Amino acid sequence: MPGFLWCPRGGVARLVFICCCFALCRRPPKLREISWLLFVFFSSDIEISRAQSPKAVDVLAKEIGLLTDEVEIYGQTKAKVRLSLLERLKDQPDGKYVLVAGITPTPLGEGKSTVTIGLVQALTAHLNINSFACLRQPSQGPTFGVKGGAAGGGYAQVIPMEEFNLHLTGDIHAITAANNLLAAAIDARILHENTQSDKALYNRLVPVVNGVRGFSAIQLARLRRLGISKTDPGTLTEEEINKFARLDIDPSTITWQRVVDTNDRFLRKITVGQANTEKGFVRQAQFDIAVASEIMAILALTTSLQDMKERLGKMVVANDKKGEPITAEDLGVTGALAVLMKDAIKPTLMQTLEGTPVFVHAGPFANIAHGNSSVLADKIALKLVGEKGFVVTEAGFGADIGMEKFFNIKCRASGLVPSVVVLVATVRALKMHGGGPNVKDLMYLTISINFYLIAQNLQLVADGCCNLQKQIQITQLFGVPVVVALNVFKTDSPAEIDLVCKIAKQSGAFDAVPCNHWSAGGRGAVKLAQAVERAANQKNNFKYLYSLELPIVEKIRIIAQKVYGAQDIELSPTAQSQVDRYTRQGFGNLPICMAKTHLSLSHQPERKGVPTGFILPISDVRASIGAGFIYPLVGTMSTMPGLPTRPCFYDIDLDPITEQVKGLF
Numbered sequence: 001m002p003g004f005l006w007c008p009r010g011g012v013a014r015l016v017f018i019c020c021c022f023a024l025c026r027r028p029p030k031l032r033e034i035s036w037l038l039f040v041f042f043s044s045d046i047e048i049s050r051a052q053s054p055k056a057v058d059v060l061a062k063e064i065g066l067l068t069d070e071v072e073i074y075g076q077t078k079a080k081v082r083l084s085l086l087e088r089l090k091d092q093p094d095g096k097y098v099l100v101a102g103i104t105p106t107p108l109g110e111g112k113s114t115v116t117i118g119l120v121q122a123l124t125a126h127l128n129i130n131s132f133a134c135l136r137q138p139s140q141g142p143t144f145g146v147k148g149g150a151a152g153g154g155y156a157q158v159i160p161m162e163e164f165n166l167h168l169t170g171d172i173h174a175i176t177a178a179n180n181l182l183a184a185a186i187d188a189r190i191l192h193e194n195t196q197s198d199k200a201l202y203n204r205l206v207p208v209v210n211g212v213r214g215f216s217a218i219q220l221a222r223l224r225r226l227g228i229s230k231t232d233p234g235t236l237t238e239e240e241i242n243k244f245a246r247l248d249i250d251p252s253t254i255t256w257q258r259v260v261d262t263n264d265r266f267l268r269k270i271t272v273g274q275a276n277t278e279k280g281f282v283r284q285a286q287f288d289i290a291v292a293s294e295i296m297a298i299l300a301l302t303t304s305l306q307d308m309k310e311r312l313g314k315m316v317v318a319n320d321k322k323g324e325p326i327t328a329e330d331l332g333v334t335g336a337l338a339v340l341m342k343d344a345i346k347p348t349l350m351q352t353l354e355g356t357p358v359f360v361h362a363g364p365f366a367n368i369a370h371g372n373s374s375v376l377a378d379k380i381a382l383k384l385v386g387e388k389g390f391v392v393t394e395a396g397f398g399a400d401i402g403m404e405k406f407f408n409i410k411c412r413a414s415g416l417v418p419s420v421v422v423l424v425a426t427v428r429a430l431k432m433h434g435g436g437p438n439v440k441d442l443m444y445l446t447i448s449i450n451f452y453l454i455a456q457n458l459q460l461v462a463d464g465c466c467n468l469q470k471q472i473q474i475t476q477l478f479g480v481p482v483v484v485a486l487n488v489f490k491t492d493s494p495a496e497i498d499l500v501c502k503i504a505k506q507s508g509a510f511d512a513v514p515c516n517h518w519s520a521g522g523r524g525a526v527k528l529a530q531a532v533e534r535a536a537n538q539k540n541n542f543k544y545l546y547s548l549e550l551p552i553v554e555k556i557r558i559i560a561q562k563v564y565g566a567q568d569i570e571l572s573p574t575a576q577s578q579v580d581r582y583t584r585q586g587f588g589n590l591p592i593c594m595a596k597t598h599l600s601l602s603h604q605p606e607r608k609g610v611p612t613g614f615i616l617p618i619s620d621v622r623a624s625i626g627a628g629f630i631y632p633l634v635g636t637m638s639t640m641p642g643l644p645t646r647p648c649f650y651d652i653d654l655d656p657i658t659e660q661v662k663g664l665f
Helices: 011-024 029-039 045-051 057-063 084-088 112-126 140-144 161-165 171-195 198-205 217-225 238-245 294-301 305-314 334-340 375-385 399-414 427-433 439-444 447-454 458-476 494-506 517-536 552-564 573-584
Strands: 071-074 078-081 096-102 131-135 156-159 258-260 270-272 283-285 287-289 316-319 325-327 348-352 357-360 390-394 420-425 482-487 511-515 568-571 615-624 629-634
Touching: 045 156, 045 161, 057 071, 057 078, 057 348, 084 375, 096 112, 096 399, 096 458, 096 517, 112 131, 112 156, 112 348, 112 390, 112 420, 112 482, 112 517, 131 375, 156 161, 156 348, 156 517, 171 198, 171 258, 171 294, 171 316, 171 334, 198 238, 217 238, 217 334, 294 305, 294 399, 305 334, 357 375, 375 390, 375 399, 390 517, 399 420, 399 458, 399 552, 420 427, 420 458, 420 517, 427 458, 427 494, 458 482, 458 494, 482 494, 482 517, 494 511, 511 517, 552 568, 552 573, 552 615, 568 573, 573 615, 573 629
Parallel strands: 096 390, 096 420, 131 357, 131 390, 258 287, 420 482, 482 511, 568 615
Antiparallel strands: 071 078, 078 348, 270 283, 316 325, 348 357, 615 629
């Protein structure tokens, strides 16, 4: 988003919009000033991106210390980085670790990605300090839906932005393929078990090949888990054959869903198995957005290829008819999943508009997953920048969502300790939290509402700072210094900017800095970079919010009360039943990943500011055992977004002559 609200992206619509602004310029001086701000619409992000020619990625790789055999080139501007680098640099001290989080956001976003990019551009291009940005790969759902891309914006973005926002190096496609292979394996196994005798099933699972009959490696592992030590297929008893060949999956307990990287609301509930060839095996299922797949979460949390393979095998997809968990390993598909993911595990190297390095890797949503880029990208970047360098990564949505999961889930998986949190805020969002107009109205340029929001209103800003103060308090729960970055828009008045910074510092922030990186690039974030550098030298008392040994319900309650500000939690009978089941199955010591709306601290998206006194409803509880967390569903959370009335794809096009993408933002 540009620095002053909204303008139509289509050519004709933009022309009409500008004409209206000229008409308004005939009004009194105050109105003329506002009209001029609306008229001076900067170049689009994609135009800015194309105005800068990126350096060749092999040149970038050499600059940051990568060896030739550690890089796999994808075209001119992207490269995969091999994990062997970690072994070569294992004795290299890590750099400083910085997390960018935010206040409770509006649907338009408050600029965490631009702050992340602006900060590393300031550190490296302007202060000569080694730095790396680590970002998530954007889902094509929001890119073609309502939010647009996620490469940052203005003069603080990753380039080429169209490559960043589209297929990149195919990681999400690999996740989709792996996820759906497992989904197909589940239904096929149920069908075959329902239509074959034990003997026929066993003979097909362990066939004679070239006159020899033998178990595969993954089948031998299953035999060992069943307590069967035999390795000759011909020596199993009828009882052992039954135990080995039949998983007895209970279809009503299947939690593994198919995925697609498109916002498609009509896939939220489907029926599978209606063809005659499926012999009456019909069940209700659903599709999730691809980035909600547990495989995406595993990609983001894994620490090595071996670790990823083990996590993939542990994924629980259903229960058998005795109530015991069924895993991907039981289905015999672990090795195949690892093969599909063998390239996706390598972070993708790109660059900012000012030529500083960026890792793009993994892309779990923060409201329905843990919302952070990969542990591997962070670990590699921390080695590359050296002891005095900085790695800046971003957590999705507000600090109560992405940051909480960063600390309690990602840091547990990585063993890394963050040095500083940068908390992003905007005056516009604070006015909304203070009682200003609903953000949805901004999307249609309702003049009276937008004038209300861009006109100086110190009281509204002060009232809205309650949300900023709450997010600062949440950060302090983890013992990490926090620097507030105020993402400045052209319509923010100096008095409003000063007021926000003053309140932030009075509320416990180490510092609060106005930033102009959107319009000025790294130069506009130099003061922020200097504040972050100072904060990183402060005493760090990092701690987790809860002990893993606590019961599942108690861990949920701690997050609800200490982070969201709820009075208490209320579990539905279904949720309580799932908690009891996971506890009985031995999964009670996992961290919690709350699936909750990001638009409010509460479960009600319309409640802005700092809601209090509410009871947080837990409608269901699910488990991502491979990823390593339990995720409660708060209220009615959907794992498949839908398209709006006017999706972004109306403006996206391809020039058949130049082959350039148009309309991405």
